[in-house]
Amino acid sequence: MSFSVGVIIMSDRAASGEREDGCLPVIEEAIKGTDFNLEQSLLISDSPEAIRDALGDYIARGISLILTSGGTGCTSRDNTPEVTLSLLDKPTPGLDEAIRAFSREKSPYASFSRAVSGVAGKSYIINMPGSPKAVGEIIQFLLPIIAHPLKLIAGAITDCQQDLTDK
Template identity: 45%
Template sequence: MRWKVAILTASDRGSRGEREDTSAQVIRELIEEEMNGEIIEYRVVPDEKDEIMAALIEMTDYFRADLILTTGGTGLAARDVTPEATLSVIDRHAPGFAEAMRMYSLQKTPRAMLSRAVSGIRGKTLILNLPGSPKGVSENLSAVIDQLPHALAILTGREGDHGDEA
């Protein structure tokens, strides 16, 4: 099964073209190689809540992504507002993903506890916040990538809750 995936990078410098978006490249590689995903939309926006919200809404409602992976804006800095933007657009929380990513990352670095990343559902789209660094993206996405196909199959109605075909 091929999954439709959108990538959203929240970065002031990236949105101005002052920084290469290597984190999104890591996401693309992992999704295409490990999950048979197709990147259907990619964009970089500044660390502005309204712009992040608008992009998330468009990626779910217009592009109909099965999965949106955000990168950046999940820390403690004043401009880190990706979790707040995500919480503003989701219909339901799916906290297990963010919890699993933090737990896994804590085994690698104590700084993982600084992450405010959230995970939730808008319509039939799963949204996961990832850190802004390529290493953080790789670690966090690796922690949950094996569970994503099953979660997306349930969410999109392609599979029942217990692995039964819907």
Template identity: 40%
Template sequence: MSGAGRYTIGVLTLSDKGSRGEREDESGRIVREMVAGLGEVTRYQVIPDEEELIVRTLVEWADRDGLDLILTTGGTGLTPRDVTPEATARVIEREVPGMAEAMRMASLQKTPHAMLSRAMAGVRRHSLIINLPGSPKGVRENLEVVLPALEHGLAKLKGDPSECAR
């Protein structure tokens, strides 16, 4: 396949309240809207901040479903229930630190709280997994930072042999 719209995408929202139906998942909605040009969101789920459940879901989406891109929202801060980075670290085979660094760097221009983010990005098999913040504003601002690199990164991950330099 070629061109935009060729990738399968999963959006995983980590929220205790959201998983119980006590909060609308605005952040997940924003992610789905922002990545619409990259492909189809074929998996979407809101689950509680439980490390083992997050691990199982990420592995299932990467290994069984073969999703190209998995975006998580929530669980990247400092509260005891924020375990998304730990779950992601257990799942990925290779880290992509530049994505998390770029998100933090851009966010630091807006708030000093950005340095508290523990978000990470990495690859499992042929799936790129990126942690995003849980707030609607934070998820939008962070996804805007990495979105321009996603098409190229996903193409490379899928084996695109073309040269990176132009």
């Protein structure tokens, strides 16, 4: 089974052309040759309205996996988690905790991440930081496990116990 992927990079500086985004190339390289197909990517500002519009469009289109990068820190312009939470039908705090625990093994600064994840419609949204290094590490953590909830959301799994024991 293949899955559509939408990426949204939130960065005022990259959106204004002040700096280049390094996260999208990391994501593209990581999913190359997998069952995850990049359908669209956007580079937007950190404004709540821009984030809400971009996420809302991807959710309405039923993109399976929505990966966001940026806006998860502690500054006044970091709005990604709040906007994401406002759109989620089912938050998945267990994944948030797992990503932070995994990331803390690489950097103690991961403890300050406010990234969230969850289901919105038929889409699974995962917030990631704006660091290319951290994004690469998190994608490698997610790739072996993320197909399972995506299959559940799509209705392709009717017996979770059987699906997990078939691995």
